[in-house]
Amino acid sequence: MSMTKDTILEVRDLKTYFPTRTGLFKAVDGVSFELKRGKTLCVVGESGSGKSVTARSILQIVDRPGRIEGGSVLLTRADGSTTDLAKLDPRGRAIRDVRGKEIAMIFQEPMSSLSPVHRIGTQIGEALRIHFGTPKHEQRERVLELLRQVEIPRPESAIDRYTFEFSGGMRQRVMIAMALACNPSVLIADEPTTALDVTTQAEILDLIKKLQQSHGMAVLFITHDMGVVAEIADEVLVMYRGKVRERGPVEQIFHAPQDDYTRRLIGSVVKLEKKAEVRLARPAIPAGTPPLLDVRNLSLTFPSGLKAVDDVSLTVRPGETLGIVGESGSGKTTMGRCLLRIYDAQAGAIDYRRPDGQTVDIRTADKAALEKIRREVRMIFQDPVGSLSPRKTVGQIIAEPLKIAGMKGRELNDRVADLMQQVGLEPTWRERYPHAFSGGQRQRIGIARAIALNPRLIIADEATSALDVSLRSQMLDLMMKLQDKLGLSYVFISHDMSVIRYMCDRVAVMYRGKIVEVGDTDQVVNNPAHDYTRALLSAIPHPDPRNRRIHTRFRYDAGRTLSANG
Amino acid sequence: MLRYIAKRMVFAIPTLFAVSIVAFIIIQLPPGDYLTTLMAEWASQGGAVEAGTVAAMRDRYGLDQPVYFQYYKWMAGILMHGDFGISFDFGKPVTELIWNRLGFSLLLSVLTLCFVWAIAIPIGILSAVRQYSISDYTATFLAFFFLAVPDFLMALSAMYIMSAWFGQSVGGLFSPDYVDAPWSFGKLVDFAQHVWLPVVVIGLGSLAALVRIMRANLLDELSKPYVTTARAKGMSELELLLRYPVRLALNPLISTLGWILPAVISGEIIVSVVMSLPTTGPLLLRALLAQDMYLAGSLILLISVLTIIGTLISDILLAITDPRIRLQ
Numbered sequence: 001m002s003m004t005k006d007t008i009l010e011v012r013d014l015k016t017y018f019p020t021r022t023g024l025f026k027a028v029d030g031v032s033f034e035l036k037r038g039k040t041l042c043v044v045g046e047s048g049s050g051k052s053v054t055a056r057s058i059l060q061i062v063d064r065p066g067r068i069e070g071g072s073v074l075l076t077r078a079d080g081s082t083t084d085l086a087k088l089d090p091r092g093r094a095i096r097d098v099r100g101k102e103i104a105m106i107f108q109e110p111m112s113s114l115s116p117v118h119r120i121g122t123q124i125g126e127a128l129r130i131h132f133g134t135p136k137h138e139q140r141e142r143v144l145e146l147l148r149q150v151e152i153p154r155p156e157s158a159i160d161r162y163t164f165e166f167s168g169g170m171r172q173r174v175m176i177a178m179a180l181a182c183n184p185s186v187l188i189a190d191e192p193t194t195a196l197d198v199t200t201q202a203e204i205l206d207l208i209k210k211l212q213q214s215h216g217m218a219v220l221f222i223t224h225d226m227g228v229v230a231e232i233a234d235e236v237l238v239m240y241r242g243k244v245r246e247r248g249p250v251e252q253i254f255h256a257p258q259d260d261y262t263r264r265l266i267g268s269v270v271k272l273e274k275k276a277e278v279r280l281a282r283p284a285i286p287a288g289t290p291p292l293l294d295v296r297n298l299s300l301t302f303p304s305g306l307k308a309v310d311d312v313s314l315t316v317r318p319g320e321t322l323g324i325v326g327e328s329g330s331g332k333t334t335m336g337r338c339l340l341r342i343y344d345a346q347a348g349a350i351d352y353r354r355p356d357g358q359t360v361d362i363r364t365a366d367k368a369a370l371e372k373i374r375r376e377v378r379m380i381f382q383d384p385v386g387s388l389s390p391r392k393t394v395g396q397i398i399a400e401p402l403k404i405a406g407m408k409g410r411e412l413n414d415r416v417a418d419l420m421q422q423v424g425l426e427p428t429w430r431e432r433y434p435h436a437f438s439g440g441q442r443q444r445i446g447i448a449r450a451i452a453l454n455p456r457l458i459i460a461d462e463a464t465s466a467l468d469v470s471l472r473s474q475m476l477d478l479m480m481k482l483q484d485k486l487g488l489s490y491v492f493i494s495h496d497m498s499v500i501r502y503m504c505d506r507v508a509v510m511y512r513g514k515i516v517e518v519g520d521t522d523q524v525v526n527n528p529a530h531d532y533t534r535a536l537l538s539a540i541p542h543p544d545p546r547n548r549r550i551h552t553r554f555r556y557d558a559g560r561t562l563s564a565n566g
Numbered sequence: 567m568l569r570y571i572a573k574r575m576v577f578a579i580p581t582l583f584a585v586s587i588v589a590f591i592i593i594q595l596p597p598g599d600y601l602t603t604l605m606a607e608w609a610s611q612g613g614a615v616e617a618g619t620v621a622a623m624r625d626r627y628g629l630d631q632p633v634y635f636q637y638y639k640w641m642a643g644i645l646m647h648g649d650f651g652i653s654f655d656f657g658k659p660v661t662e663l664i665w666n667r668l669g670f671s672l673l674l675s676v677l678t679l680c681f682v683w684a685i686a687i688p689i690g691i692l693s694a695v696r697q698y699s700i701s702d703y704t705a706t707f708l709a710f711f712f713l714a715v716p717d718f719l720m721a722l723s724a725m726y727i728m729s730a731w732f733g734q735s736v737g738g739l740f741s742p743d744y745v746d747a748p749w750s751f752g753k754l755v756d757f758a759q760h761v762w763l764p765v766v767v768i769g770l771g772s773l774a775a776l777v778r779i780m781r782a783n784l785l786d787e788l789s790k791p792y793v794t795t796a797r798a799k800g801m802s803e804l805e806l807l808l809r810y811p812v813r814l815a816l817n818p819l820i821s822t823l824g825w826i827l828p829a830v831i832s833g834e835i836i837v838s839v840v841m842s843l844p845t846t847g848p849l850l851l852r853a854l855l856a857q858d859m860y861l862a863g864s865l866i867l868l869i870s871v872l873t874i875i876g877t878l879i880s881d882i883l884l885a886i887t888d889p890r891i892r893l894q
Contacts, residue, residue: 099799105798107791109791115814117890118810126799127799
C-alpha cells in the first residue's frame with residue numbers, strides 16, 4: 001500500500017513480545033496497517049489474538065514484561081514532520097507528548113479505567129494541564145464544553161461527580177471526553193462497547209462516529225464483534241494469534257473474504273442471525289402441557305425504593321426455553337434470583353410443579369422443601385471466572401453438588417467423568433484447576449456442575465455474555481443438546497437479542513422491572529408489539545456493511561428521562 | 567455527617583458500660599485483693615502485720631463490700647464528679663496519676679507514628695514499583711529482621727550502643743537534671759535528644775507490617791486499568807504513581823490510624839519499662855500486678871474509650887478520603 005497525504009499513522013511489521021518462563025510469547029508478530037484521516041480501521045479477532053497489545057504498542061503502554069521488539073510506528077503530523085514512535089523511550093518526554101495529545105485512547109472497562117476517587121472533571125482536565133499547562137478555570141470551561149460534546153446531561157453538576165455515580169454508558173462518555181480533550185488526530189478505541197448492552201452500545205457508536213466526523217480523526221477500533229465491524233468500519237484487519245490473517249475494505253471482508261478464519265468469524269455471527277436449526281426442526285411443545293413453573297404477580301422492591309421486579313407473571317413449560325431479555329438495570333437478573341429464592345420476593349407466587357405433579361410455591365416454601373427444589377432447579381452464572389472456586393480442582397467443583405446429595409466413592413468418580421464428557425471436557429482434566437482453562441471451557445465446567453443432579457430447570461443468567469462470539473454459538477448448541485437429551489427447561493436471561501433468537505422458544509421482554517411483552521420468539525422478533533422491543537431489536541449490530549442500520553435505529557424514549565446516573 | 571457521628575457516639579455508650587463491667591470483673595478474678603498483695607510485700611520485708619490493721623484497712627478502702635457495690639461506687643464517682651477513685655498503691659487520685667503520664671504517651675505515639683509512616687511508605691512504594699529487585703528484597707529483609715527481633719532486646723542493644731559508644735545518657739525522656747525542672751528551651755533540647763531513641767526502637771518493630779501492607783496495596787493498584795488510562799494521557803511516571811495508585815493504596819492505611827489511640831495507653835509496655843519511660847504503659851503493668859483495682863480499671867476503661875474514638879476518627883478520615891464510602 002502506498003502512503004498518501006491522508007495517512008496519519010503507519011504501522012510497519014510491528015513485533016511485540018512477552019518473555020515468559022516457557023519462552024517468548026509473540027503477542028504481536030509482524031503487523032502492518034495504516035490509519036487515514038477521517039477513516040475507521042477495525043481490528044477484529046478473538047480474545048488472545050493480540051489486537052489489544054497492538055493498540056497499546058502504538059503508544060508504548062504495553063504492560064510489563066511486554067516489549068516492542070521490532071517494526072516501526074510512523075506518526076505524520078499536519079506540518080509534515082514524521083516520528084517513529086516505536087523508537088522512542090517508553091518513559092521519555094517525547095512519547096508522553098504524543099499520548100493523549102496526538103493519539104488518545106479509550107478502554108474497555110469504563111468502570112475500572114477511571115479512578116474511583118478523583119472527580120471526573122479533574123480526570124478530564126488533567127490532559128489539558130499536562131499538555132498545555134491550562135490554568136484551572138480555563139480547564140473547567142473546556143471540560144464543560146467536552147461534557148456537552150459527549151452529551152452528558154447537566155454538565156455543570158456532572159463535572160464534580162465521581163465515576164461510580166454514573167452508569168456504564170455515561171462512564172464511557174466520560175472516557176471519550178477525556179480522550180478528546182486535546183483534539184487528538186488519532187483515536188484508539190479498545191473494545192469500548194463490549195461491556196455495554198446493545199442500546200447503550202449503539203449510542204456510543206453513534207457518538208464516536210459523530211465526533212470522528214466533526215474532528216476529522218482517524219479511528220482505530222478494536223472489537224471482537226463482527227456486527228459492530230460491519231456497522232462502523234471503513235477498513236478491517238483480521239487478527240489471529242498475533243498475525244494479520246486478512247485486511248481490506250469492509251465490503252471485501254464481508255462479501256468476498258479470502259481467509260478461512262475470516263469466513264469462520266463471519267459465519268459465527270451470521271449463524272446467530274436466525275434460529276438454531278435443531279430448534280426449527282423440533283416439534284412444538286403442546287400448548288396444553290401444564291407449566292413447570294408458573295410465576296404470578298411477582299414483585300420485589302429494594303429498601304432503596306427501587307422496584308426491581310414489578311408484577312411479573314410468566315410460565316415455563318417442560319422442555320421449553322424461555323428467554324428474558326432487557327438492558328442492564330431492567331431487573332432480569334434480580335427476577336431470576338427470586339426464582340431460586342436467592343432474593344426474597346415480597347409478593348406474588350412462584351408455583352413449581354414437582355415430578356409427582358404436586359405444586360409448591362417457591363416464594364413461601366420452607367427450608368426442607370426449598371432444599372429439594374434447589375436440587376431440581378439450578379443456576380449458571382455469567383462470570384465463568386468468578387463463579388468457580390480457584391482453590392478446587394475441576395473434579396471437586398463438579399462433584400460438590402453430588403457430594404451434598406450423598407453420592408460418594410466410585411459412583412461419584414464415574415458420574416463426574418460422565419458429566420465432563422457430556423459437556424465436552426476430557427475426564428482426564430479433572431485434576432486441573434479452573435485457571436488452566438479458557439473462558440469457554442470454564443463455562444462448560446459451570447454447566448457440568450449445574451446438570452450434575454439431573455435438574456429439571458436451569459436458570460442461565462447471561463451465561464454466554466462473557467464469551468467470544470465464536471464460542472457463544474458453541475455454548476448455546478451444547479445447552480440445546482443437553483436440553484434434548486435430559487429433558488431440561490431453561491430460563492435464559494440475556495441482554496443479547498441474537499442469542500435469545502437463536503435458542504429460545506418463547507421470550508419475555510423486561511423493561512424497568514416490568515414484562516412489556518411475552519410471546520413466541522419468532523413473533524416477538526419479527527413482529528414486535530411493544531416499542532421498547534423494537535428499539536432493542538434495531539440496536540443490534542447487523543453483520544452486513546451494505547445494510548448499516550444502527551445509526552438510523554428506532555429509539556424508545558417514552559417516559560424516559562435521561563439522567564446522569566440512570 | 568454530623569448525624570452519623572452523633573449516632574455513633576450514642577451507640578458507644580452501652581459498649582462502654584459493658585466494657586467497664588467486664589474490666590471490673592477481670593480485675594477481681596485473681597484470688598485476693600490489693601491488701602493480700604500488700605501484706606505479701608510486707609511479709610517479704612520481714613514486717614509482721616496485725617490482723618486488726620488489715621481489717622481496718624479493708625474497711626477503709628471499702629474492699630469488704632460486695633463487688634457490685636464497689637463497682638457502683640466507682641461508677642457513681644466517675645459519672646457524678648469525674649472522680650476515678652484513689653490508687654491504693656500510690657495513695658493519689660487516679661486522674662492525677664494518669665494525666666501526668668498521658669501527655670508523654672500521646673507525644674511518643676504520635677512521634678513514632680510519624681517516624682514509621684515517613685519511613686515505611688516510601689520503602690513500601692519502592693518495594694512495589696521495583697518488585698523482586700535487590701532493593702525490594704533488601705527492604706523486605708530489613709523490615710522482617712526488625713519485626714523478628716524482640717523489642718526489649720532491641721531497646722537494650724540500642725541503649726548499650728548509645729551509652730557505651732557515644733556516651734549519651736539513655737533511659738527516660740530527660741537527663742536527671744531536667745526531670746523535675748520546669749519547661750525551658752534547654753529542657754526541650756534535652757527531650758529531643760532522648761526521645762528519638764525510643765521512637766526508633768518502637769518504630770522499627772512495627773515497620774515491617776506497614777511496609778508489607780503498603781507494598782501489597784500498591785501492587786494491587788498498579789495493575790489496575792486506570793493506571794494505563796492515566797499513562798495514555800501522557801502523564802509522567804512519577805506524577806502518575808503518586809497521583810493515582812499511591813493515592814488509592816493509602817486508603818487502607820488511613821483506616822489503621824485509629825488504632826494508635828488505644829495503643830497510647832497500653833502500647834509498648836515492655837520497651838517503656840526497659841527504657842524507663844514516664845508513659846502510661848508501665849503504670850498499667852504495675853497496677854495490674856498490685857491489683858490496684860481503681861487505677862487498673864480506669865486505665866482499661868480509658869483504653870476502650872480511646873478505641874471507640876479511634877475507630878470513629880478513622881471511619882471519618884476514610885469517608886473524607888474515599889468518596890465511594892462517603893456517598894454510599
